[in-house]
Amino acid sequence: MKNFTNLFRYFITRVFFRAVGVHLSSYLNFIEEFWRLNEEEQREKQLEFLNGLGLKDESGKVICDFDSFSRLPIMTKSNFKSRGSTIIEKSAKGSFIRKTAGTTSSPTTVVLNKDELSKLLAVRDYCFKNHGFRLGSREARFWGRATNGFRNDLKNFLLHRQIFDAVADEPEVFLQKLARWNPVYIYGYSSMVLEATRIVKENPVKLPRLRGIVVTAEAIMPPQKAYIESTFAVPVIEEYGSTEFDVIAFECRRRHRHLVNPWIHLERESEELLVSDLSRCSQPLIRYSIGDVAEIYHSECGAFGSFKCVGEIKGRTINQIAYGADGKRFHAVIFSRALEHYMVRVDKVFSFRFVQNEVGVFHMNINGCDEAEENRIKAFVIDFVLSELGVPIEIELSNTEKVDGKKPYFEQQLEEIH
Incomplete structure (x- = not known):
């Protein structure tokens, strides 16, 4: 009965996406086909994306290859916010609004049209699919205290997820909620997942049969990952991304964080990551300083996504x-x-x-x-x-x-x- 309920709720979530104009299947197919291309063919496709933007440098010369990117200015968060306020006022009805957590400064508002949101969510679905679950599978989100209200309750219902707070709830209450929800996967802040793991370790219970635990937003170390994996008996998967771009890199079972979005171009300048979205029209994001210091390396792993991977992430450049x-x-x-x-x-x-x-x-x-x-x-x-x-x-x-x-x-x- 539980399997039927989970399948039915998954179906509701996928229908909901289609109803609001988010088309996952077509973009998921494109993403899978893109990453099956060889690296030269992928580069040619990305050049097509780039040329479609019609970017020009300060002298008016068209940017027609990635080697010329250095002629473009770096976009900071403050630049983005100042441009964004005008775009938000002019945004068409039906646009989707996302806001950053604002942990390093005031929150940033991101505007997406249906096509742009479809691409971002299809990338996420592609990542999840490679680990045995899907966008719309029953999710336990370890995200801190849930925001109350009918609107948020409805959103969580339609997205087939429940919010858990291992810090605020009593251990017995937390474990009962988790058992009743019986999630397919867990998604959340590394610190919240660690706290939940400590509770489970200290209060032996029958755990739900998970397919994976996705940690995001915070750094996690190998001993911490091993601790979580030994407790829940499933892989811990690192996601690297931001509200502006959603998933940028996603970890495979061999511990490589592969670039996974075909429309994203990633570069480094003075060790800092610069991210460009080659398909974004609502709010152009070119050479955007995401604020992270990290490595980019070429792996021989072809598990999924690109052979290019994001290595050690040293953290935000602000206040580090x-x-x-x-x-x-x-x-x-x-x-x-x-x-x-x-x-x-x-x-x-x-x-x-x-x-x-x-x-x-x-x-x-x-x-x-x-x-x-x-x-x-x-x-x-x-x-x-x-x-x-x-x-x-x-x-x-x-x-x-x-x-x-x-x-x-x-x-x-x-x-x-x-």
């Missing part, structure tokens, strides 16, 4: 620079690496957060351990940063509550640097 006691600057990714080394050494998993509001001093919040463990971690991180970077730091233990929702593992709150 930390300062040691001697005033020396360093990238906050060192804290993530230190905790990864510690977790492997002790065979335990923690969620953590560092905040700096004074030069050389960091407030550390670790969830899932006692005070003695916190002090051991504190000493380890201080030694690790000193041995790896030669930078002395101080760490103070913080007793702040667990993070609710999307938060970075490091936040710099220094008001002024001399």
